[in-house]
Amino acid sequence: MTKARKNARQLIGTGMHRVDAAGKVSGETRYLNDMPLKGILHGVVVRSPVPRGILKAVEPDPAYNWTGITVATAKDIPGENVVHMHDRTMPLLAEVGAEVRYRGEPVAVVAAKTLAQASAAAAHIRVEVDPLPPLLTLAEAVAVFKSTPDKFDSMKSQDIVKGDIAKGFAEADDILEGEYEAGHQEQLYLENQGVVVYPQKDGSIFADGSLQCPYFPVHELNDPLQLPPEKIRVRQTPIGGAFGGKEEYPTMLIGYAALPALKSGKPVKITYERNEDILFTPKRHPVWVRYKTGFKKDGTLTAIECDYILDGGAYLTISDVVMFRGILHCALAYRCDNVVIRGKVARTHSMPCGAFRGFGAPQAIWGIESHIDAVAAHLGRAPHEYRQQIHIRPGDSTPTGQILSAENGSTTCLKQALQRADFARKWRQSSQGKLRKGQQKLYGVGLAFLGHGSAFTGDGEAKFKAKGRVELATLANGKPGVNIRVSSTEMGQGVHTIFTQIAADALSLAPEHIRFPLADTAFVPNSGPTVASRTTMVVGNVVYRAAQDLKQQIEAFAAQHFFRGAAATLKDSQLVAKGARPVPFAKVAQAMLKEIGGASGSFQFNLPDSIRWDQTTFKGDSYPGYSWMANIAEVEIDPLTYELAVTRVTAVIDIGRVINPVTAGGQVEGGLTQALGYAVMEKMGTGKNGLYDAARLQTYIIPTALDTPEFDIHFVEYPYTFAPPGAKGVGELPMDGLAPAIANAVAAATGRRLRQIPITPEAIYEAVHGGREGTP
């Protein structure tokens, strides 16, 4: 903590206990599948049996008894058959006569009184497809890109250009190229996807769901359901984890459930079992990234050229924005005057990929942080010392020409992480392919350094104008208090707790007076989706300002009604005025509720006027603020079997003002563990049938507690002063750097650079014995 906390009762900066802990620990919290629902139908999605083809028929078997069963096909879509995400290409259900584009693409929804009945009936729907040859994987798409670029099918392309790349390469003393790949990653939230759609008498719908972004369905299903936004109401149920997986997908699920609900007039619930959830919901985008860098003898980078291709799957959905975030992180962290980055979203015949913690940035940073280590090795320089020379710091310009302000702790993170981990000494002990004296295992230490843009890209937040309210209300316990009304959702990350802290401090009110009800679009203004590491920074600021607004109203009321016009201040849950006895907050609030029916403070977020952004050229201030991290991994590899253990991970992080060091630390440990899985074990291939080969918990391997390393996590604070309390984002950044840090450590241990994750014993074996890979 950089600043002394003057006010003893201040909660920001403390590890206040989670407000949702008691319910979750005791089991009182009811998730969607725990809720007893009567009179509802259970929905089952009928899917394309092949990855690509012309849909010939979707027909219920005439011999089957369909009484009590509702079948909805594309014909039952009230409006236009399109889910309006970032383009208008994806149908809600595939239409007969049109092309199906991935194995499992929904063609019908069957609903019945029980799940068993619905599943049995679904098996009696004949789905006939004339198959067409599919292009299933990114590897196939990249092969096309390399051999016949004009035949490469990109759903969206975007370049970033800075300086003169030709000049940059001309000035270089040396050039190094490298390609890096990563595959799908599954979010694996504990609670599978689920929604219930209740059709209303007036033709509108009301949906309950385990979802991150309550306002997405409100605005994306208008065309197919022919309902204006005010006729789609969405309420968040308690979320058992999301990690991005419940960002865009629940909109589709609500769309599927809405069709039989509207047709039958009965509520329809759809929840997935694990296997269906893994097979047919979005994952992290596979990536192929190629770097070509030019540098001087002294290491100065003169040119960075990069191709960054994501596997978007069959439809764009939100992949354009994932790719944008990706390319904005491809060369963010290093000084270089001449940069070209070309981003593309490949179309393949697979389930559309989507949001997952990091949103394109982990894929970019996997590439650049591997490559920078390769450049250092090429130059004969130590990776830490080289990064200290070339890393970006305040006053430098990013690839989009943004000048970093003094509120960026990039240098401090790097310096402190190297010190805390004793990197220089450990680097010298790295085995480099041969056991050193006294070593039983091949030892290596590796470093990654990165920034992560907080909030929406560019001027997104300025355009969006997140709204929120803090309202005086009678709480569920009958006492007067304050409700936080924003659309940010609690999914385990702790937002209910930290917003309570923020509101408490802004109001100078004890947290027991404050509640944060689950988001319901009927009651909360649109503060935006719970994504993009924006919530604490942007919506936290909205809550802070709205609470201050409410505080003034309470103080004005108290002055008039309790202190005969003398100026009153709300402080430590009391209203105080000079020369008068303090009045408890509850008493004033009660009076306000009774006499003027309550009060509400509100705020609308904006960015500083100085922010400049050009969405077509990708020039300007690409993010309002950046968090930073230096991430160090130590690995031990058993020379007998190439089994790999990540023994210790150091992370020094600047996320601006730390609102709650305990939840922030939890975010970091969780994110690093997810990144560990990405780096060394989580593996998902695609079979010829278009299905993922690892579609169960038995085959999709994620780390257990025993696989986690010792963590040393440390925060340094460079607050984002424009938006008090000054947080930047922490949600995604922990996912960004560990994979390359581990790959770099593996290179230091084995003398081999692995260019593909996960780094399994098999991969190390191939690198060492297969002779396919050169030295780092």
Added chain:
Amino acid sequence: MKNIEKIAFQFPTTLAAALRLQANEKTRGKLLAGGTDLMVQWASGVPTPERVTSLWNLPEISAIRVLADHVEIGAGVTHAFLVDCQPLRTHVPALVAAAGTVGAKQIQARGTLGGNVANASPAGDTAPALLVTDGTVVLASQAGEREVSLSQFWTGYRQIAARPDEIIVAFRLPKRGKARERFRKIGTRRAQAISKVMAASRIRVEKGVIVSAAIALGSVAPTPVRLTQVEQFLAGKKLTPALIAEAEKLAQTTVQPIADIRSTAEYRRWASGRLVRDALEHL
């Protein structure tokens, strides 16, 4: 788990009663011990049986006996019970180590040795450790008991040499005596891991010479296998670094592993030899 509520469960409380049920086709049920394999199979779509005979309440098959030159472990003994049994650590340490790597604590508390063997997965963790003891499986039916050598028990992928009316009651395992045992599993992670390759060995060295060697591998063939060629090669030879290197190579040329979701054929082949080396380096 679609039809689990339709299964007729029978819970005999004596072995005799269980054998009676199994003797008659009309009352015979699918045998259920801890259920840690069966429940997963049923949940993932394997058709559920009409009837199930639970073995969970049979005291006769749930004991461990330490006898003069062998140990007898009941088929109903859980991995947790096995791991906690001090004498077994002395006499069959590889088996104890293997049982300790099954799943995690919860699975070990429920899963049984009999279930692991009868499930007959080539990746069953206890199989190689059982194989190197040269022990037997004791099968019971109303007709009486018979013993089958463990080396002949796994007849093919997920197939065992037991008749439908038989129940595995115990494993008779000769003690290791002066031989040394080792077990090593290469899994997909540190817990809750199915093996990519694993090895168990029981090797006796006297005065620097290998007197007898038993080495078994899991996950490299349709059944758990003994490396008889390597064993014969080693027998009577002086233990030297050169011999270890040769044995490693020989193991790599004798196994015929396949690629699957957990590993590649090349890695399994290589690692098979590495685990043989590991066994020989720890004598």
